[in-house]
Amino acid sequence: MTAPIEFYFEFSSPYGYFASTQVEKLAAEFGRSVNWHPILLGPMFKAMGSQPLTDIPLKGDYARRDFARTAALFDIPYDHPDPFPIATVSAARAVLYVRQHDQQKSVELTKRLYAAYFSEQQNISGTDVVLAIADSIGLNVQDLAEGIGQDSTKAMLRDEVDTAMQRGVFGSPFLIVDGEPFWGFDRFDHIRRWLAR
């Protein structure tokens, strides 16, 4: 079986960012491709009654330490963003709009958005920032600005989140491999063991 790896991520998630830098390598080791799915954690956290890691007593300080340490251990550029977390609706919509016409370009935009937020202190919650980043990789900004605001693009993001929840996704990163769910950047090693059996 060589179905693509379904990769769900939220733009405000550090572990989602880490995963985005390693998921293609993981997939390639097993002759797989990757389907990239930007989602929003907000609706999922609401269903679980949970909150961002860094807002939780005791766990918050550890989480911030673990973000930086994980990045260092895997040689991933990281500068903990301020503000954190942020709203990522514009970023997710932009990626979905681009994905309709050019999957490769949407992956490139995803990586640039993640890098901008987690290693360059760019607040990608603003549509203007998203558009500037899109411009820097040669996307048509006027077309994209219009696309982000379209009802069909908004519906696409709602559908992604709804479908994700129906498939059991509740966090970021979340990967589905041949129907098997894996939550967390720290499950990459489990995916390797699982696929190698």
Added chain:
Amino acid sequence: MTAPIEFYFEFSSPYGYFASTQVEKLAAEFGRSVNWHPILLGPMFKAMGSQPLTDIPLKGDYARRDFARTAALFDIPYDHPDPFPIATVSAARAVLYVRQHDQQKSVELTKRLYAAYFSEQQNISGTDVVLAIADSIGLNVQDLAEGIGQDSTKAMLRDEVDTAMQRGVFGSPFLIVDGEPFWGFDRFDHIRRWLAR
């Protein structure tokens, strides 16, 4: 530096159990010993406003699946216990009482208690079950039964939990290596990378 690895665990924690089967191997790879600290998650969950993984919507089903899969991927015997989770005060007190006089035996008791609960469907919340397991490894049951009930033993467990929280421990397993905190069985690989630097 060759300070021992400080290993905190709760007897009702599957990932604590997995860690207990692998922590000595991890430590040995770096010429370290292990200090074993049974704790209770109850007071920590209270401070964080959190609850057992399996009680959380969406996350609960995934957690149960991940317990079994993680065990399989690491060749650890596992049969998800019923009831789960359980009160583990007696088990923790028994281990601490034994540890005062015989550290090696307390580690042996820890491993037997974990195996009984997570691979043999023995409900170790009962003091009678804890004592029967202690008996099976040659401990003086009458002495231990008395020891579990002593105020000094109760105080030892409270101290372990208080000290753990002061050191930032909030989950199980939780390992402290040369002052650096690592939460989760899935951080064993990070500990390896961190120590190998």
